[in-house]
Amino acid sequence: MQTRAFRPDIQGLRGIAVAVVVLDHAFRWPSGGFLGVDVFFVISGFVITAGLLREHGRTGRIRLRAFAARRVRRLAPASLLVILVTTAAAWVLLPTSRFASVAADAVASVLAVQNWRLAAAGTDYFAATAAASPFQHFWSLAVEEQFYLVLPVLLLLLLGRRARRDDRTAGRSARATVVIGGLTVCSLAWAFVAAAVDPASAYFSTATRAWELGVGVLAAIAVHRARSVRPWVAECMVVIGLGTIAASVLLGRESFGMPAPLALVPTLGTALILVAGAGTGAGASSRSSSGPAPTRTAWAAAPLRWRPLVGLGTVSYSLYLWHWPFIVLLPLFTSLPVGIAVVLALLTSIASYATVETAFRHRGLRATLQEHRLRLQVGALAALTVLTLVTVSGTAERLRPLPPVPAAAPAAGDDTDLAADDSFPALQARADAIAAGLGARSWPDDLTPSAEAISAPGYADSLTKTSSWAPTLGCSVIGADWRADSCTWGAAPGTSVMLTGDSTGAFSAPGWRALAEDPDADVQVRNGAQIGCPFSTTALTSDVDTCAAHNAEVLAELERTTPDVLVVTNRFWDKEDPSLEGITRESYESGVKGIIEAARPHVGRVVVVPATPPGYAPTGCVAGTRGPQDCREGDATARAQMRSLTTLLDDVDETTVLDTTPLWCSFGTCPLLIGNVLTRFDPVHVTPEASQASAPALLDLLRKEDILPGVRPSTP
Known part of the structure; x- marks a missing residue:
């Protein structure tokens, strides 16, 4: 079965693969969109091997130099263009400290070792906190090129050189199947x-x-050796293949295990479609370049032959190359929605395919330059236009007038005027610092933490494990052997406080520790917050058993020690939060109420201390051309959820939802910069430095609301 018919179904598969990857990167949907890369891997292995087997069947050998030349002509022009344009854009948009790392990524991408660089750096592909490199997506291309350094040589060794009429072909193919199957x-x-x-x-x-x-x-190899698959069998194979791909993309989660076992599902589904299409014409058209085209057309593969999908598959390589730099770099100099980045990437990829990718595919460099001079000039002009737009837009962002600071009149329901009370000087000082942050035009030279720090891969993990904050944050690591006595700060007798909650509570611990170690506070704090585990009876989709066990242990500790104050700090419910997927706001809040009601008999009072108001990802602000004024966020979302929690807990005795916006916001607007300190290192988590800096104002606020000093429980 050695036909070389045009396979629109393969182009359709490529279209699906690139579409779900781009949607996942841009919108975090579908949940298994990252599996599009696995579909690409199978298609690549199939198409490349089919070509090598055809060559061996026709000539009796595999010409390694010719294969390498074809790969270079196919891949290098478009990828080098993207690398050059992206590097130039990064040089314009990024600070020198971060550009050095991006430049190293560019070199690794050219050398096809980007995957090794990312692995060595401990990069977490699914992490939302680290600033991604605009070359991170080159990892998959590196995997392919490393694989194809070995595959042609291995096939040549297994198949050997033979005369055109060699009867030992079947035996050699069987040997190749066994060896490659074993390695797989x-x-x-x-x-x-x-x-x-x-x-x-x-x-x-x-x-x-x-x-x-x-x-x-x-x-x-199976297609090369086997006879045609029965049409009804092929139809079933296509249906099963499409079903498995759709199910894995729509339902898949990284927590299921990557690259195994989760990737097995779309990988095998793709293989079924490829084999079925080769056997019956499930995807072939009548345009055959070698051998007769199959005469039947499978109805099951009809969606894959949809022209827009086939067209998307045709430009899939260029779109894969361009989409990620647009998604990563565009937010650094503009507030346009990410959908605009996707549209621009698609238009650029179409131009790149037409002017660069196809020009070099079948001709050498010199011949291509002579024959396609006009087309390449158009491509170069398009690339120059992109660079010019980036430069001009970035400069315009730097020079545009500063947005006005919010008017000095509180919005309805705003309690920021609490800070004006001279009885609480730390609150007043905090309000002044917030006002200065709202008016800041540029990032200070001594910014803490630095742009390089929060942009580094694994930053959040380093805070809990290796940084100077590890002694404070380390006991909140999920799965750690938690003991309240080892996470206690401040001397007794004092008002006893138990801190609970998820990672937002855990990263607020430096402020509570600073408060406890202030002799004037007379407070002892025990840290029971656990990263990834909201203090709630609602089970999350991951780490259910671990979180339930930890919360049970905290409840037992509350019963044993009967603290004066139980502090609960969980993240705000967000439908876009992948850790809360499938959990409604109502069930999330009722879970918080349920565990508070269980804890209430054992504590003097309960105080729900909301996390910092969520906002922009700071890496997109600090690392680019945007200034502090571009990264201010309103507190409407935070206030709405605080009101909801207040209503929810209104019937629970001695339970208060503390309005913490005076610590972070002024008159409805919250800066990312207070003093020289970044308030968050990602959209939801407070930096340890900001938490610690807020401690004096937090103490004033707790006293203002009569939460400190606490009242001992009436019964031990």
Whole structure:
């Protein structure tokens, strides 16, 4: 079965793969959109191997130099253009300190080792807190090129050189199937192990990804050796294949295990479609370049032959290259929605495909430059236009007039005037610092934490494990052997406080520790917050058992120690938060109420201390051309949820929802910069430095609301 018919179904598969990847990167939907890369891997292994087998069947050999030249002509022009344009844009938009890292990523991308660089840096593909490199997506291209350094040589060794009429072809194909199948199984087995032991590195590793390309290789060998699949069998294969891809993309989660076992589902589904289409014409058209085209057309593959989808698949390589730099870099100099970045990337990819990618595919460099001079000039002009727009827009952002600071009149329901009371000087000082932050035009040289720090891969993990904050934050790491006595600050006798909550509570701990270590406060604080575990009876989709066990342990500790004040700090409910997927706002809040009611008999009073109001990802502000005035956020969302919690807990005795907006906002607007300190290191988590700096004002606020000193429980 050695036809070389045009396969629109393969282009359709490519269109689906690139669409879900782009949607996932831009909008965090669908949940398994990242699996589009796995579909690409299988298609790549299938198409490349099919070409090598055709060449071997026709000539009796595989010309390695010719193969390498084809790969370079196919991939290098478009990728080098993207690398050059992205590097130039990064040089314009990024501070020197971060540009050095991006430049190193560019070099790694050219050398096809970006996946190794990301793995060595401990990059978490799914992390929302770190600033992603605009070259991070080159990891998958690196995996493919490393794989294809080995595959042609391996096939040549297994198939050998032969005369055109060699009867031993079947035996050699069987040998290739056994050897490559064995290597594929070994890679898959290692993927299972690595995904459990070191999931961040496993995601980028060639060894844990080779099996996916191997599945495509085996599918191509099967098609090369086998006879046509019965039409009804092929129809079933296509239906099953499309179903498995759709289910994995719509329902898949990284917590299911990547790259194994989760990637098995779309990988095998893709292989089924590829084999079925080759056997019956499920995806072939009558345009055949070698051998007769199949005569039947499978109805099940009809969606894959939809022209817009086939067209998207045709430009899928260029779109994959361009989409990520647009998504990463565009927010650095404009507030346009991410959908605009996707549209611009699509238009650029179409131009890149037409002017660059196709020009070099079948001709050498010199011939291409001569034949396609006008087309390449148009492509160069388009790239120059993109760079010019980036430069002009970035400069305009720097020079545009400063937006006005909010008028000095509180919005309805605003309690910011609490800070004006001279009896609480720390609150007044905090209000002055917030006002200065709202009026700041540029980032200070001594910004804390620095742009480089919060942009580094694994920043949040480093805070809890290796930084100077680890002694404070370390006991909130999920799965740690938590003991309240080892996470206690301040001397007894004092007002005893138990801090609980999820990661937003955990990262507020430096402020509570500073408060406890202030002799004037006379407070002892125990930290029971746990990263990833809201203090709630509502079970999350991940770490259900761990969180339930920890919260039960905290309740037991409350019963044993009967603290004066129980502080609950959970993140605000957000339908876009992947950790709260499938959990409604009502169930989330009722879970908080349920656990508070369970704890209430054992504590003097309960105080719900909301997290810092959510807002912009600071990496997109600090690392780009946007100034502090561009990164201010309103407090409407925070206030709405505080009102909802207040209503919810109104019938629970001695329970208060503390309005913490005076610590972070002024008259409805919250700056990202207070003093020289960033308030958040991601959209929801307070920086340890900001938490610590807020401690004096927090103490004033707690006293203002008569929360400190506390009242001992009436019964022990």
